[in-house]
Amino acid sequence: MTALPSTLQRGACPALSAPMMTGDGLLARISLIEAISPGQLAEICRLSLKHGNGMVDISARGNLQVRGLSEISAPRLDADVRGMDLPLREGLAVEVPPLAGMDDSEIADPRPLVEAIRDAARGITGLAPKMAVVVDGGGLLRLSDLLADIRLVAVGKHDWKLLLGGAEQSARIFNVLRETLVVDTVMDLLKRLASLGNKARGRDLTSGLAVNDTAPHTPTSSSGLSRGSAGVATVDPSQMLGTSPSMTTRNAAASPFELLTLSDGLHAVGIGPAFGQAKAEHLIALCDEAARLGIQSLKPAFDHSLLFFGTGVACRALRDFANDNGFIASATDPRSHIAACSGSPACNSATIATHEIAAAAAVECADILDGSFKLHVTGCPKGCAHPQPAALALCGTADSVSLIAQGKAADQPFAFSSFADTNATLRRLADLVGSERRPGENSAACLARIGSDRLAAAATGRP
Ligand code: SF4
Incomplete structure (x- = not known):
């Protein structure tokens, strides 16, 4: 066996083309930025049987992971998955809640900002491999518990709180920005991080910043970064027009393992394998049942879940099937x-x-x-x-x-x-x-x- 390239060492990000060595072989990550069909997930599972050991993870951040690959089979999986024309994430991880744009209770739709940030960040190199930007518009399912180097949280229709490092509650407040200034500010921060080297993370920019809380604050910084740089306008949360106190004190994320009612009569149901890992055959059976029930799309989501989208009747029936087949399908499941x-x-x-x-x-x-x-x-x-x-x-x-x-x-x-x-x-x-x-x-x-x-x-x- 030849020596593994540095991208295959522990601690590296196990992306599709740069898998990581684990105890049961190489592990490749498939990160999606849009929903896929049950048939496409079933096909990924079949590829995991063909190229790996047939164990599939859904990670805490909602990525698919194929386990048990070899140095020969990993590139074949890479080629086969790319041949499926899936909405694969390339470049910087910019993540949104799984119901973004489908959820009437959202404060703001984060998707336009996400696209703009992804586009603008394409030219920035030298960032840490696991650098993550979260853009959370609020709503039924939040990404509050996921760690993020840079986090944007909607506090008004066009106002975003920018946080650095950690989960939402423990992150440091960098600023509250009008939407028109968000992309430039995020690019400034990313360039600053890139200039610090590929081990620098959002927390490295937090010196002197206050821990996130719900109290209004006056932005002051001793971090070495000027929060007024690049023409950044600051907004005191207490002074923001159209921002009710409830917007700045929204509760943390609910469980995805619920039957959720979305806009336009659509429903979603969250289902997951115990402890984030399933045999490919079991996931294929779940996908086949979803397709049989007329469910056309799904998204891997946080908390090791799969969100299936369909009618209320179809989602309830799939939940029953999942329950009967050992999956987690309820927020009351202790697992x-x-x-x-x-x-x-x-x-x-x-x-x-x-x-x-x-x-x-x-x-x-x-x-x-x-x-x-x-x-x-x-x-x-x-x-x-x-x-x-x-x-x-x-x-x-x-x-x-x-x-x-x-x-x-x-x-x-x-x-x-x-x-x-x-x-x-x-x-x-x-x-x-x-x-x-x-x-x-x-x-x-x-x-x-x-x-x-x-x-x-x-x-x-x-x-
Ligand atoms: S998967 Fe578990 S045992 Fe392995 S490195 Fe991570 S925490 Fe440690």
Whole structure:
């Protein structure tokens, strides 16, 4: 076997033409910018059987991933997928909520801005491979929990809050801009990032900026970047015409695993494989059923989901089919509240079989998985499945499973559990939350209130 080019090393972005080596072979990512048909997804699944090991991921950001490729089969998959004439994303990742333009509750349609940003960014080279711009017009499904280097959030019909780094809540506010100034400002920021080298990320521009919150603020910066540069006009959110307080305090994203009513009588239903990974045959069966029901389009979306678009009747029928066939098709499914990476044996870095532990946790901890937090189950401290802090995380170590509260996978654990005792440990933690929960309190708040010391005592079975 020849040495892998640098694009195939761990940490690189596993794009279609530059797959990444994992525990079960090369992994190629297929990123789409528009909906495709159920027949096209079924064809991608058939290609995964032909060229890979027949396992298909839907990533947390809504990308398709084909696993188990070889150095010979990966370029063949690349050619076959390109031959399908799919709406593949090329260049900078500029992401919108999956219902953009179809959702009456949207504050603003983000798609024109997205196209303009994609076009303008074509000439910018040297950006970090995973650089991501999110343009979120609000609405039923938000991208608030996805990390973004640059994030634009609609706060009025023609006004956008620009944030840098992190998820929406933890990002830093750069400015609030009139729409006419957004593209130039984003280009300024991207060029600045490119000039800092291909490891620079949005957070590197945040020095001195305030953390995002809903309170009005006066833009002041000590970041070295002038927020008034390039003729950028600032708008104090409290002074914006046509901006109601509710626009600046919209709730974070709802689950995609719902039946959603869209404009023009259209419906969408979110369906996903457990922990983001499915056998190609199972996805083909789901796509065949969707086509049989007259559903003509679908989009892979965040939270490892597939959004199918059709009539209410067709979407309900597909949801029933998905339920009967082991897919997640409801926001109350405890599995939808667990973020688990591929783990062992699919990933070389993993020390635990994350999907096994997550499946057991969905049973052992179902009563505390109320949607207020994601239980993070990770094969190593890199934490691919949930880079943000979690109320509770389980992380594989060389000889045990570490437990982390209110932190990232790499943060200080409050306790350790042997592999064999993991389920029982989770049960003890769930029992503690169940007995301590106050009326009206959700699990995330209860876990935070209980605190690490008492969680550690419960995890180890101490009285
Ligand atoms: S977090 Fe999981 S998928 Fe990512 S490198 Fe670690 S074990 Fe592998």
